[in-house]
Amino acid sequence: MESFGDRLHRAMAQRGPLCVGIDPHPGLLTRWGLTDDVDGLERFCRTVVEALGDRVAVVKPQSAFFERFGARGVAVLESTIRQLRDSGSLVLLDVKRGDIGSTVAAYASAYLDPSSPLYVDAVTASPYLGVMSLAPMFELAATHGGGVFVLALTSNPEGAAVQHARGADGRTVAQAVIDEIAQLNRGAQTMGSFGLVVGATIGDTGHDLSAVRGPLLAPGLGAQGGTAAALRTVFGAGLPWVLPSYSREVLHAGPDVGALRAAAQRALTDCRAALGGS
Numbered sequence: 001m002e003s004f005g006d007r008l009h010r011a012m013a014q015r016g017p018l019c020v021g022i023d024p025h026p027g028l029l030t031r032w033g034l035t036d037d038v039d040g041l042e043r044f045c046r047t048v049v050e051a052l053g054d055r056v057a058v059v060k061p062q063s064a065f066f067e068r069f070g071a072r073g074v075a076v077l078e079s080t081i082r083q084l085r086d087s088g089s090l091v092l093l094d095v096k097r098g099d100i101g102s103t104v105a106a107y108a109s110a111y112l113d114p115s116s117p118l119y120v121d122a123v124t125a126s127p128y129l130g131v132m133s134l135a136p137m138f139e140l141a142a143t144h145g146g147g148v149f150v151l152a153l154t155s156n157p158e159g160a161a162v163q164h165a166r167g168a169d170g171r172t173v174a175q176a177v178i179d180e181i182a183q184l185n186r187g188a189q190t191m192g193s194f195g196l197v198v199g200a201t202i203g204d205t206g207h208d209l210s211a212v213r214g215p216l217l218a219p220g221l222g223a224q225g226g227t228a229a230a231l232r233t234v235f236g237a238g239l240p241w242v243l244p245s246y247s248r249e250v251l252h253a254g255p256d257v258g259a260l261r262a263a264a265q266r267a268l269t270d271c272r273a274a275l276g277g278s
């Protein structure tokens with residue numbers, strides 16, 4: 001069975017290093033001429049899949065925008081995940097889960113077990129109950145060729161107060177997370193299956209990403225003010241592992257399928273230039 005890291009490495013080589021988020025904000029549904037209800041949600045997602053599913057390496061549905069419609073919204077998430085997988089893009093479900101280990105095991109089976117209705121290629125996870133409280137996710141991901149992206153340095157201004165705090169050994173909380181994920185990726189041939197989330201907005205924080213050998217998801221581009229040009233400053237030696245991620249910046253171009261494709265292509269061109277062909 002091929003690992004998530006290998007599958008992602010290939011997808012990024014074939015389709016380019018780009019992740020596009022599906023974040024159906026109420027304002028975006030309105031802007032697209034859709035109703036702010038399950039019907040609008042379903043049409044929005046179908047259009048994004050049609051426009052981008054066959055060309056973007058990774059698509060990242062944000063679970064909150066589906067959950068706000070209850071069971072029917074989650075049903076749209078389920079069918080969107082299926083459509084995306086059929087279209088050939090990898091699906092990274094943005095759920096930022098984290099809990100005590102026994103509950104994390106249930107989250108793992110919800111998202112990373114191939115028999116689950118919400119099975120995806122990878123999920124986002126929160127390390128603030130301790131990185132290794134996420135072990136059941138890491139284990140199930142490794143068993144079934146899935147991936148986990150753990151929050152390290154988030155794109156929001158509030159994150160630094162927690163993530164830059166230093167522990168007894170002098171490392172920041174973020175560096176401790178980074179180092180634990182690097183351990184999990186030891187021995188990976190192309191790219192490890194365990195990634196980190198590092199916002200494109202954070203500037204040079206002095207964190208060392210050189211040993212991670214796993215994907216570095218970079219949200220915060222576009223709508224939050226992050227630029228492709230700043231990726232070099234943020235990531236330093238981690239630059240070859242960066243997976244830039246855009247949601248509103250690309251989605252604003254819809255609902256026209258051609259315009260969505262053009263916006264994603266522009267984002268990819270900017271990122272390729274910034275990443276220097278890595």
Ligand SMILES: O=C(O)c1cc(=O)[nH]c(=O)n1[C@@H]1O[C@H](COP(=O)(O)O)[C@@H](O)[C@H]1O
Nearest residue numbers: 062124154155199219220223224246247248
């Ligand atoms: O895990 C994430 O994807 C994430 C981490 C982070 O530090 N910052 C961040 O913005 N995100 C998510 O990335 C998306 C950003 O959306 P835009 O600002 O519209 O591009 C949202 O779904 C956020 O929840």
